[in-house]
Amino acid sequence: MAKPRPEDICPRPAGQEPSTTVPHAPPIQLASVWQCETTQQANQLLEGEISGYVYQRDGHPNADMFADQCRLLHGAERVVITSSGMAALAAAVLSQLSQGDHLVVSNQLYGRSTQLLTAEASRYGVQHTMADPHDLATLPDAFQDNTRLLVVETITNPQLRVADLTRLAEVAHDHQALLLVDNTFATPALCRPLEFGADLVMESVSKMMNGHSDVMLGMLAGPARLWDRVPQAVAAWGLASSPLDCWLALRGLGTLPLRLNRASANAQLVAEFLSRQQPLVESVQYPGLASHPDHQLAGQQFGDQFGSMVTFNLADGQPAVDTFIEAAQNIPFCPSLGELSTTLSHPASTSHRKLSDLERSNLGITSGTIRLSIGIESADYILESLAGAFSSMTDS
Numbered sequence: 001m002a003k004p005r006p007e008d009i010c011p012r013p014a015g016q017e018p019s020t021t022v023p024h025a026p027p028i029q030l031a032s033v034w035q036c037e038t039t040q041q042a043n044q045l046l047e048g049e050i051s052g053y054v055y056q057r058d059g060h061p062n063a064d065m066f067a068d069q070c071r072l073l074h075g076a077e078r079v080v081i082t083s084s085g086m087a088a089l090a091a092a093v094l095s096q097l098s099q100g101d102h103l104v105v106s107n108q109l110y111g112r113s114t115q116l117l118t119a120e121a122s123r124y125g126v127q128h129t130m131a132d133p134h135d136l137a138t139l140p141d142a143f144q145d146n147t148r149l150l151v152v153e154t155i156t157n158p159q160l161r162v163a164d165l166t167r168l169a170e171v172a173h174d175h176q177a178l179l180l181v182d183n184t185f186a187t188p189a190l191c192r193p194l195e196f197g198a199d200l201v202m203e204s205v206s207k208m209m210n211g212h213s214d215v216m217l218g219m220l221a222g223p224a225r226l227w228d229r230v231p232q233a234v235a236a237w238g239l240a241s242s243p244l245d246c247w248l249a250l251r252g253l254g255t256l257p258l259r260l261n262r263a264s265a266n267a268q269l270v271a272e273f274l275s276r277q278q279p280l281v282e283s284v285q286y287p288g289l290a291s292h293p294d295h296q297l298a299g300q301q302f303g304d305q306f307g308s309m310v311t312f313n314l315a316d317g318q319p320a321v322d323t324f325i326e327a328a329q330n331i332p333f334c335p336s337l338g339e340l341s342t343t344l345s346h347p348a349s350t351s352h353r354k355l356s357d358l359e360r361s362n363l364g365i366t367s368g369t370i371r372l373s374i375g376i377e378s379a380d381y382i383l384e385s386l387a388g389a390f391s392s393m394t395d396s
């Protein structure tokens with residue numbers, strides 16, 4: 001038999017098979033490039049005059065399918081899916097700002113977001129002022145004539161403070177600036193910032209939006225009036241998403257409301273349980289507790305659920321944390337969040353390790369601070385795991 005030549009092996013697109021049935025799950029289209037029929041068609045596709053795909057970095061069907069769902073969930077006119085949450089923030093910065101612009105940056109953002117908006121942005125001539133978005137009396141002082149953007153998180157890490165989105169949008173708009181909200185901790189199942197007056201919303205889809213610890217993606221949503229430069233910024237800076245990740249995230253998104261509902265109910269029970277663990281536990285932060293400074297605001301913005309994150313401080317600091325992590329066998333130390341199962345993180349040694357002691361203490365973080373991302377296991381399983389860890393601590 002003749003040896004096959006390489007060109008015989010090389011797979012060729014087979015074309016569409018005629019079919020009378022429709023698959024009840026979306027296909028994954030991994031193609032990096034699409035065939036054009038004529039030069040005229042290629043030109044029209046590349047100019048965006050007709051819809052269709054040419055090159056994966058400029059757009060692909062799986063990103064569009066996922067974007068459509070995000071658009072509906074957020075009530076947004078436009079959505080772009082990016083390779084990570086950081087890429088979504090980069091897309092916002094690169095599409096909305098120019099040299100000489102100024103940013104007001106929440107002093108409680110995710111560390112890498114702060115890095116992008118301060119150290120990185122300043123290299124391109126975009127200056128910033130850090131401000132506390134929960135102090136609405138002093139926040140206006142941070143604005144300048146050239147301020148273009150105020151950037152906040154719906155729920156902060158790890159203190160779980162809740163942003164008053166309506167008031168923040170008013171402050172930004174009074175200064176002819178836009179409000180960009182990082183909604184990662186809340187997700188659209190808990191909060192839709194555009195409905196409260198935010199101009200742009202972004203999320204790390206790598207977290208609860210996908211929910212299965214197997215995707216790295218981001219999402220940026222907003223109105224058509226702010227979208228002129230977004231597709232170009234995403235394509236030119238190479239911020240585009242992968243089809244497989246979009247396909248997985250679309251599958252994950254289908255269960256988001258159920259997962260958030262269950263995780264929020266579990267988190268409420270965990271927060272109440274932790275509040276009863278004095279003197280080992282010094283304090284507990286959860287927006288669903290009446291003792292939380294933003295409890296009422298959270299109720300107004302989120303309804304009757306308060307999210308999946310719970311933070312608490314162990315009184316005996318680092319040694320207590322080490323014992324707790326070792327004893328909490330069923331709660332792995334994973335410095336991320338929004339997974340199916342309950343995980344814990346230690347901000348002082350992970351997300352906030354680069355800050356000085358003073359900066360950490362200003363954010364209420366001590367060496368004894370533990371942040372729990374509550375999952376969808378049975379409440380009994382989580383509470384028993386925590387109770388087991390606390391009893392090992394008292395035994396040791």
Ligand SMILES: Cc1ncc(COP(=O)(O)O)c(C=O)c1O
Pocket residue numbers: 084085086087110113153157182184185203204205206207216217218
């Ligand atoms: C609040 C928040 N925003 C943005 C990001 C960045 O997202 P990604 O890791 O998908 O780039 C993270 C990641 O932890 C985050 O926690």
